[in-house]
Amino acid sequence: MSAQRRLQILGNHLMGTRPENLISRQATTAADKPEITVPYASADGKVNSYGRVHGTVSREPAKWQRIPVVSREELTDVVYEKAADEGIAKITINRPDRRNAFRPRTVQELSWCFSDARDDPDVGVIILTGAGTLAFCSGGDQSVRGQGGYVGADGIARLNVLDLQIQIRRLPKPVIAMVAGYAVGGGHILHMVCDITIAADNAVFGQTGPKVGSFDAGYGSTHMARLVGQKKAREIWFLCRLYDAQEAHNMGLVNTVVPLDKLEEETLVWCREMLRNSPTALRVLKAALNAAEDGQAGIQELGGNATLLFYQSEEGNEGRKAYLEKRPPNFSKFKRLP
Numbered sequence: 001m002s003a004q005r006r007l008q009i010l011g012n013h014l015m016g017t018r019p020e021n022l023i024s025r026q027a028t029t030a031a032d033k034p035e036i037t038v039p040y041a042s043a044d045g046k047v048n049s050y051g052r053v054h055g056t057v058s059r060e061p062a063k064w065q066r067i068p069v070v071s072r073e074e075l076t077d078v079v080y081e082k083a084a085d086e087g088i089a090k091i092t093i094n095r096p097d098r099r100n101a102f103r104p105r106t107v108q109e110l111s112w113c114f115s116d117a118r119d120d121p122d123v124g125v126i127i128l129t130g131a132g133t134l135a136f137c138s139g140g141d142q143s144v145r146g147q148g149g150y151v152g153a154d155g156i157a158r159l160n161v162l163d164l165q166i167q168i169r170r171l172p173k174p175v176i177a178m179v180a181g182y183a184v185g186g187g188h189i190l191h192m193v194c195d196i197t198i199a200a201d202n203a204v205f206g207q208t209g210p211k212v213g214s215f216d217a218g219y220g221s222t223h224m225a226r227l228v229g230q231k232k233a234r235e236i237w238f239l240c241r242l243y244d245a246q247e248a249h250n251m252g253l254v255n256t257v258v259p260l261d262k263l264e265e266e267t268l269v270w271c272r273e274m275l276r277n278s279p280t281a282l283r284v285l286k287a288a289l290n291a292a293e294d295g296q297a298g299i300q301e302l303g304g305n306a307t308l309l310f311y312q313s314e315e316g317n318e319g320r321k322a323y324l325e326k327r328p329p330n331f332s333k334f335k336r337l338p
């Protein structure tokens, strides 16, 4: 046996990752990278209990059903679909001839769809994407930009994408940005406020605002700095360079990079892995991660989750019942835990 082979076996033994005992989870990293495997195998070479219990999820396509009308409005700028059998909603910005730039109507429709997905108890995770392979979203539609904002059919100038950013952030279910092509300007900020970003290897990221006389001094700046660090955030905004998917991955802007033709397949795998986990755990974790950045509004979101859980408890219900029964509440039976 060669020295190299002996070293390899020793390494596998020490790491507990003999390739033949690994369960392959991800066959779809960037084309030039080796396949990533998950160490479900123990050092003794057997698949461990974590692997036996949780294993892998399906890579099958989702069975999408289109929902053409939301909030009693026919969708024109957005395609809304659900794979109801497995709790996934997909919201697609559908203006590919404009590189999926948004106008006020687009943002309004996105907001209706996110509200619907939030309220639907069968939806556990939401994908945000753009139609076609050339763009996720190129930001605000500059052809309808007026003084004070983007102007819709009602003639009112709006910056309503700022409300949408907050809606995505506050939505108590994971939102995954599935990015092919350009995610620039306000489109770049939309992917940043999503919880997870899966990028195709043709994705391009960056801010263009200072080139077209705009800027986002809210989440677009401050949340970006949390993601990539202060120096890099200043570079991205001050120079307005564009970055390929691998560069974006290296700086922490995206979670993974996959070949374009595997983008939805891989995104569905991430959705399905999350859907196997406790929805309440994910909900409270999202609120907690937001709270660290969002000040009093973040604490309110996290606090709301505490109230939600308390309302489901016997102690919380004792107060309600006592009120309705016109008697003093008896909280004495509830122990004060350490």
Ligand SMILES: CC(C)(COP(=O)(O)OP(=O)(O)OC[C@H]1O[C@@H](n2cnc3c(N)ncnc32)[C@H](O)[C@@H]1OP(=O)(O)O)[C@@H](O)C(=O)NCCC(=O)NCCSC(=O)c1cc(O)c2ccccc2c1O
Pocket (backbone or CB within 6 Å): 097, 098, 099, 101, 135, 138, 139, 140, 141, 142, 143, 150, 159, 160, 161, 162, 182, 184, 185, 186, 187, 208, 209, 212, 214, 215, 216, 217
């Ligand atoms: C995204 C591109 C780099 C793609 O380049 P490419 O060469 O592939 O494609 P074209 O440039 O030929 O585009 C095809 C077609 O689409 C039109 N288009 C693309 N993007 C937009 C857009 N954002 N608005 C309007 N139209 C767009 C383009 O004109 C072509 O149409 P033709 O009729 O000519 O064929 C490149 O397209 C590009 O750089 N796009 C502009 C990106 C941009 O600057 N976006 C705006 C940034 S500012 C912003 O988004 C923003 C929005 C907000 O609501 C805010 C709110 C509050 C604060 C800040 C905000 C903010 O900054």
